[in-house]
Amino acid sequence: xxxxxxxxxxxxxxxxxxxxxxxxxxxxxxxxxxxxxxxxxxxxxxxxxxxxxxxxxxxxxxxxxxxxxxxxxxxxxxxxxxxxxxxxxxxxxxxxxxxxxxxxxxxxxxxxxxxxxxxxxxxxxxxxxxxxxxxxxxxxxxxxxxxxxxxxxxxxxxxxxxxxxxxxxxxxxxxxxxxxxxxxxxxxxxxxxxxxxxxxxxxxxxxxxxxxxxxxxxxxxxxxxxxxxxxxxxxxxxxxxxxxxxxxxxxxxxxxxxxxxxxxxxxxxxxxxxxxxxxxxxxxxxxxxxxxxxxxxxxxxxxxxxxxxxxxxxxxxxxxxxxxxxxxxxxxxxxxxxxxxxxxxxxxxxxxxxxxxxxxxxxxxxxxxxxxxxxxxxxxxxxxxxxxxxxx
Amino acid sequence: xxxxxxxxxxxxxxxxxxxxxxxxxxxxxxxxxxxxxxxxxxxxxxxxxxxxxxxxxxxxxxxxxxxxxxxxxxxxxxxxxxxxxxxxxxxxxxxxxxxxxxxxxxxxxxxxxxxxxxxxxxxxxxxxxxxxxxxxxxxxxxxxxxxxxxxxxxxxxxxxxxxxxxxxxxxxxxxxxxxxxxxxxxxxxxxxxxxxxxxxxxxxxxxxxxxxxxxxxxxxxxxxxxxxxxxxxxxxxxxxxxxxxxxxx
Numbered sequence: 001x002x003x004x005x006x007x008x009x010x011x012x013x014x015x016x017x018x019x020x021x022x023x024x025x026x027x028x029x030x031x032x033x034x035x036x037x038x039x040x041x042x043x044x045x046x047x048x049x050x051x052x053x054x055x056x057x058x059x060x061x062x063x064x065x066x067x068x069x070x071x072x073x074x075x076x077x078x079x080x081x082x083x084x085x086x087x088x089x090x091x092x093x094x095x096x097x098x099x100x101x102x103x104x105x106x107x108x109x110x111x112x113x114x115x116x117x118x119x120x121x122x123x124x125x126x127x128x129x130x131x132x133x134x135x136x137x138x139x140x141x142x143x144x145x146x147x148x149x150x151x152x153x154x155x156x157x158x159x160x161x162x163x164x165x166x167x168x169x170x171x172x173x174x175x176x177x178x179x180x181x182x183x184x185x186x187x188x189x190x191x192x193x194x195x196x197x198x199x200x201x202x203x204x205x206x207x208x209x210x211x212x213x214x215x216x217x218x219x220x221x222x223x224x225x226x227x228x229x230x231x232x233x234x235x236x237x238x239x240x241x242x243x244x245x246x247x248x249x250x251x252x253x254x255x256x257x258x259x260x261x262x263x264x265x266x267x268x269x270x271x272x273x274x275x276x277x278x279x280x281x282x283x284x285x286x287x288x289x290x291x292x293x294x295x296x297x298x299x300x301x302x303x304x305x306x307x308x309x310x311x312x313x314x315x316x317x318x319x320x321x322x323x324x325x326x327x328x329x330x331x332x333x334x335x336x337x338x339x340x341x342x343x344x345x346x347x348x349x350x351x352x353x354x355x356x357x358x359x360x361x362x363x364x365x366x367x368x369x370x371x372x373x374x375x376x377x378x379x380x381x382x383x384x385x386x387x388x389x390x391x392x
Numbered sequence: 393x394x395x396x397x398x399x400x401x402x403x404x405x406x407x408x409x410x411x412x413x414x415x416x417x418x419x420x421x422x423x424x425x426x427x428x429x430x431x432x433x434x435x436x437x438x439x440x441x442x443x444x445x446x447x448x449x450x451x452x453x454x455x456x457x458x459x460x461x462x463x464x465x466x467x468x469x470x471x472x473x474x475x476x477x478x479x480x481x482x483x484x485x486x487x488x489x490x491x492x493x494x495x496x497x498x499x500x501x502x503x504x505x506x507x508x509x510x511x512x513x514x515x516x517x518x519x520x521x522x523x524x525x526x527x528x529x530x531x532x533x534x535x536x537x538x539x540x541x542x543x544x545x546x547x548x549x550x551x552x553x554x555x556x557x558x559x560x561x562x563x564x565x566x567x568x569x570x571x572x573x574x575x576x577x578x579x580x581x582x583x584x585x586x587x588x589x590x591x592x593x594x595x596x597x598x599x600x601x602x603x604x605x606x607x608x609x610x611x612x613x614x615x616x617x618x619x620x621x622x623x624x625x626x627x628x629x630x631x632x633x634x635x636x637x638x639x640x641x
Contacts, residue, residue: 031439031441031486031487034487034502034560035487035556035560035561036560036561037561037564065556065562065563065564066563066564117560121560122559122560122561123561124561154558155557155558155562155563156557156558181563185499185557185563185565186497186498186499187497217497218497219492219497219498219499220497223572223573223575224572239563239564239565240554240564240565240566241566242565243565243566243567243568243573243575244566244567244568244573245573
């Protein structure tokens with residue numbers, strides 16, 4: 001191969017192009033980047049540390065390509081200064097307005113930043129907001145799944161449900177995530193009822209959640225993911241990893257200042273008929289099972305760096321302090337109560353008060369759906385899930 | 393002796409020595425050749441930032457030509473060829489428009505990373521061309537051809553990069569570098585069944601019945617119909633063939 005750089009304008013002669021291919025090495029003038037992502041955001045300056053629980057909370061890393069909302073958690077909104085500098089890393093060549101590091105007032109609400117690609121052809125708007133951590137005062141908290149949004153993926157015409165909790169200040173806090181985003185990748189014009197994770201009108205009380213294991217289609221099968229289990233969990237779904245390392249696409253937990261004691265709720269379950277493995281082969285004699293569990297874990301390591309749990313270590317990580325795993329969920333068509341205690345160690349009060357622990361609750365219509373084993377048609381209904389805390 | 397005069401003398405010599413094809417009637421030649429080339433867009437498309445490797449892929453053409461001599465130095469010929477045109481290239485892509493598809497499911501978007509592209513076509517071609525005898529040993533050829541595709545393959549893998557669904561601002565999906573985690577595509581069934589183009593070539597009469605030939609086939613129709621939008625730039629087959637031509641009768 002020769003290393004000549006042949007600069008070619010569009011529309012040049014066919015023969016030149018053929019020669020270029022035959023020579024095996026050619027390149028155009030360097031192409032300007034068309035992407036415009038906000039990759040990370042941080043507040044810089046020791047004088048601002050006092051407003052955060054931990055210095056780690058001053059940084060928001062690995063902003064997902066599917067997110068346009070960047071949230072900083074602070075101790076108190078009323079104490080937040082009216083001018084704060086937020087810095088950003090962006091896609092190479094992209095620019096942001098207002099500028100990175102410029103002083104903005106976040107006490108009045110979110111600030112919108114526009115990122116423009118190097119070639120100026122694309123823009124993305126991000127809202128950056130500061131939110132006071134919601135400290136639950138009650139000894140129990142019940143997730144009723146009444147807060148449901150229909151989200152349009154904006155690309156394939158798919159609409160699916162996302163679940164949120166109401167903060168004390170009345171804001172929507174999207175702590176719940178599901179694999180719906182991954183499913184919407186390969187389908188067109190699917191409505192909420194078509195997705196494996198969805199809201200249903202007839203819950204135990206008010207609305208409920210329906211999770212069903214589905215055929216992931218030809219493209220899913222091609223990638224060794226023949227089924228898509230319905231799942232719902234506290235955390236985020238990282239679409240970026242869904243092909244390469246699907247167990248890393250479920251990122252569990254949200255920080256809490258309370259130590260959980262027990263988990264209860266209501267369910268209905270019916271397993272699908274044919275149990276298959278990741279290769280799509282039928283495993284005779286296997287019956288699908290649902291899974292419900294909650295995990296309370298340390299969210300930073302000894303060095304103060306953030307710890308998140310993924311699909312491959314949520315139950316086994318050394319950072320797990322205690323967990324509540326519902327042992328069995330026998331098939332039933334009636335709303336049936338489950339209750340299980342958290343077992344394991346206990347929290348350090350000081351660390352707990354400084355948001356050093358996180359909790360997740362996980363529901364799946366196929367227990368081994370994370371490794372793509374299960375039965376298409378398995379359906380789990382969930383509603384009124386209550387966590388009891390130690391504080392009285 | 394100046395250059396103009398030299399040129400004139402060569403031309404004159406040619407005219408004097410040649411009654412060439414006249415009166416030969418129909419002659420039959422068998423041809424066989426090895427082809428090298430590419431299925432290529434015109435210019436480098438947006439989204440291709442470099443070609444990392446281009447592997448020679450066995451391509452060939454065999455066939456028969458019937459030549460009919462006309463007045464003076466001219467002849468016309470019609471041929472029937474069985475050809476294979478293939479290529480195998482590794483491309484560095486930057487926001488390259490593509491679609492991953494299996495069955496009815498598809499992910500369409502732009503890919504940044506490594507693309508390994510295979511094209512393999514076998515076809516029956518009918519070239520019609522004019523021959524002009526430049527000298528007793530050199531024959532120049534030019535004319536159109538029509539190809540009927542017998543087998544079609546346009547497929548490849550996208551690896552070691554990421555796909556953004558819908559466009560550069562869409563959801564990002566990392567694509568790995570192992571068979572489990574890379575993405576494959578196959579647009580073989582979308583390809584046209586008929587192609588046309590032109591051939592330019594030269595024959596050199598090495599022995600009384602045996603000539604060596606060099607031909608360039610330039611596709612004028614894209615390999616995909618214009619209604620197929622996934623591959624944005626039209627791709628044209630461009631193949632050079634080095635071969636032999638044997639005068640059967």
